Amino acid sequence: MTTVIPFGPQHPVLPEPVSLKLEIDNDVVVGALPSLGYVHRGLEKFIDTKDYNQTTYICERICGICSALHGITYTMAVEKLFDVEIPERAQYIRVIIGELNRVHSHLLWLGLFADGFGFESLFYECWKYRETVLDVLERITGNRVIHSISKVGGASKDLTKEHIDLILKMCDTVEPQVKDLEKVFVNNYSVKQRLVGLATMSKQLAYEAGTAGPTLRGSGNSIDLRESADWDIYKDLGFKPAVEKDGDCYARTKVRITELYDSFKLLRNAISKMPNGEITTPIKGFPTGEAIMRTEQPRGEVVYYVKGKGTKNLERLKIRTPTFANIPSLLLTLPGIKLADVPIVVLTIDPCISCTER
Amino acid sequence: MLENTIEATEIKNGAELLKTVEGLKNDGYRYATMICLKANDGHDFIYIFDKDYKLKNLRYFVKPGEKPKSVSGIYLCALLIENEYQDLFGLTFEGLAIDFKGHLYLTPNSPKAPLA
Secondary structure, three states: OOEEEEEOOOOOOOOOOOEEEEEEEOOEEEEEEEEOOOOOOOHHHHHHHOOOOHHHHHHHOOOOOOHHHHHHHHHHHHHHHHOOOOOHHHHHHHHHHHHHHHHHHHHHHHHHHHHHOOOHHHHHHHHHHHHHHHHHHHHHHOOOOOOOOEEOOEEOOOOOHHHHHHHHHHHHHHHHHHHHHHHHHHHOHHHHHHHOOOOOOOHHHHHHOOOOOHHHHOOOOOOOHHHOHHHHHHHHHOOOOOOOOOOOHHHHHHHHHHHHHHHHHHHHHHHHHOOOOOOEOOOOOOOEEEEEEEEEEOOEEEEEEEEEEOOOOEEEEEEEOHHHHHHHHHHHHOOOOEHHHHHHHHHOOOOOHHHHHO | OOOOOOOOEEEOOHHHHHHHHHHHHHOOOEEEEEEEEEEOOEEEEEEEEEEOOEEEEEEEEEOOOOOOEOOOOOOOOHHHHHHHHHHHHOOOOEOOOOOOOOOOOOOOOOOOOOOO
C-alpha cells in the first residue's frame, strides 16, 4: 500500500518554496508530482506597463542569483530586434559579470548541497568564499544582488583598473579555496557513498527529458550555450564545456566544480583580451519583429523570446528558465529513490523557483 | 504585417503537429520550449526545438475555441509549459500527460487567464 506525503513547500534544504507530492511505498518513492505557484509574480504580464528599457530591470529581478545573466540575455534578445552589434568591450564586460555570477551561484549551490547531506561547517565555508565574489560584484556595480550591468546597446558601467585588479585577486584567492572544497565534495567517503549511483539519468534520457545545464552535461551531453553562435565571444576565450558521463548526483556535482575552474580561466582570459573603447552603441526607434536569444546561466540554458510591434512596450516577452526545463526530470529520477535521498536528488538540479515561476 | 519574424514551419492542424513533433524527436531534436501569443481571436503557438545549437521552430495557429493537442505524450517535458498556458491563457490541451486543470500556478481565487 502506498502513501502520499508532501515534500515542501517549506523544507530545510529548499531555499525557495516548491512542493512535491511523493507517493511512497515503505520508504521508497514510487511516484512524484511537482506542485508550483508559491512565488508566481506574473512578470511576463507586468512588462505591459514598462518600456523595453525598463523591462531589463524587471528581467534582472526574476532571480536573485543569476540576475545579471537574465538582464544580459534580455538585452541581447532586444539587440537582435534592432539588428545592432554592441562594442566589443561591452561584450567582454558582459562575459566577466556573467562568469562572476556563475562562480557565486555555484558556490551558493555547493553550500546548500553540503547542508543537504549534513555537513554544516562545509556549508559555512562555501558561503564564506562566495562573499569574496559578492564583494567584487558590489565594488564594480554598486550592488550585491541586482547588478544592472547590461543595457540595450551595451554595458551600463565600465570596468576600471581597480575593478580588474579586484577580479584577478579574487580569482587567485578563491581558486585555491575551491580546491580545498573539491577534496570534500569529490573525495570524501561519506559524500561519495551518498551520491555515486544516485538518481542516474542516461545520456539519452537526460537529452529527451529536455534537461539543461549541469543536469544535462552530468549525463554525458556536451551541450553548453557558451559554445553556440549566439554568444560567439566565448570561442575567443578557449571555452570547452564541462562534461561527466555517469549521470548520477556525483557527476552533476563534479560538473559544477569543474565549471568553477573554467570560470576562473574565462575571467582571466577575458580580462587579458578585453579591448579599450566604447561600451555602448546608440539605439534609435522602437523594437519591431520577433527574436529568440539563449545563453547559458549557472543552472543551464535560458530562452528569451521577445516580440515588438514598433512601440515603446514589447508585445510579448516569454522566458523559459533552466529549472523549468529540469523539474520534469524529477518525475523520471525520483521513483525508486529512498525518501531520505529525495532532498539530495532535488538539490542536484539546483532548483531556482523564482526563475521557474517568474 | 510584422517584419523581422523568426523562421518557422507552418503547421495546419493538430494531427500534422503531432506527426511533425514525433519526426523531430526521431531526428534527435531536443524540446526547448513553446511560445503562446494572442492572434486574431485565437492563439499562435511557436514550438522551439534544438539540435547542435540550431533551432527548428514550428508555428501553429489555434483557432478560437479549438482545443490544442498536447505534445507531452511525445516530449514529457512539455507538460509544464502546456499547463502554464492553461493557467495564463485559459486554454485546454487535449492529451496532457499530467493535467493541473488551470491550477499549476493559480489558485481558485486568482485572476482567470491573466494573459488572455
